[in-house]
Amino acid sequence: MDLGFSLNPRPSVFIRGFKNIMKSGFVTIVGRPNVGKSTILNKLLGTKLVAVTPKPQTTRHKVLGILTEKDYQIVFTDTPGIFKPKYELQKVMVKHAISTLEDTDLTLVVVEPFRMETDIVEKLSRPAILAINKTDLLKDKPKLLPLMDEYKNFKLIQEIVLTSALHNEGIDELKQELVKLLPDEELYYPSDYLSDKNERFFVAEIIREKIFLLYGQEVPYATTVVIEEFKEREQGKYFIRAVIYVERRSEKMIIIGKSGNAIKELGKTARKDIELRIGHPIYLELWVKVRKGWRRNLRDVKEFGYG
Secondary structure, eight states: OOSSOOOOSSOSSOOTTSOOOSEEEEEEEEOSTTSSHHHHHHHHHTSOOSOOOSSTTOOOSOEEEEEEETTEEEEEEEOOOOOOOOSHHHHHHHHHHHHTTTSOSEEEEEEOTTSOOHHHHTTOOSOEEEEEOOGGGOSOGGGGHHHHHHHHTSTTEEEEEEOBGGGTBSHHHHHHHHHHHSOSOOOSSOTTOOOSSOHHHHHHHHHHHHHHHHSOSSGGGGOEEEEEEEEOOSSSOEEEEEEEEESSHHHHHHHHOGGGHHHHHHHHHHHHHHHHHHTSOEEEEEEEEEOTTGGGOHHHHHHTTOO
16 A cells, blocks of 8 residues: 655666656755645645644655656655754754755745745755745735845745745746756656655654644644554455654643543544545554653654654
């Protein structure tokens, strides 16, 4: 049931035996938390690949999203936001985001229309397209002109596109501009691949997304999800056992809720999306365990797959 396979971010050899395409390359998506990077990626791909919530720092991993059309292939890398980290998990997240700026053909910088992001665009080392997102929140779009002029002073920014990912505005134009700047190469991945991650990863991300949506402001940030068992059955439901790790016993009790009502709702909402994704009914078993201070312990951070 895997949608993809685990490889280095950039394969060392091209995939042979597939039809050559005119444009093919890697595009890294960067920006501050909660500017709409993951929403833009989902819109560009035409499917929901990565978790999206109103809370910042929902994205923790580098995730490849592969878009293949008849004359191009774009390998997107969705990254955690760039911000000032406070503990080990955040340090790893920001390190991943910055490191991808080097090993890419193009950079897609996503910003909001309310301020200049000089510190981010100064980190660019490859040609970039700037997407000014959330333009639906502006009543007077001409006020964007001075901001756009400021960004045009940076030589690596090739184009500026106004988008509202939430309303699917500017997405087609953004895609066209990205394709224009792609190098002439062959396919990096088979044309039917959507990502380099497997189903276990996306199932864990669905559960984590629902935690962000269903629980209070702080609890989701203390959680991570590990898929301990994923059994595919020829007959009957697939069996999935997931463990939700938190840092404190009080957080465990919040996740479970009174009489187990909260975790029942979590399981119900997560199960629907998981079944939609894998196209098969499942039995989802959720457990909650405490790993004290795991976000601040580099060994734990690596053990949970963030290293």
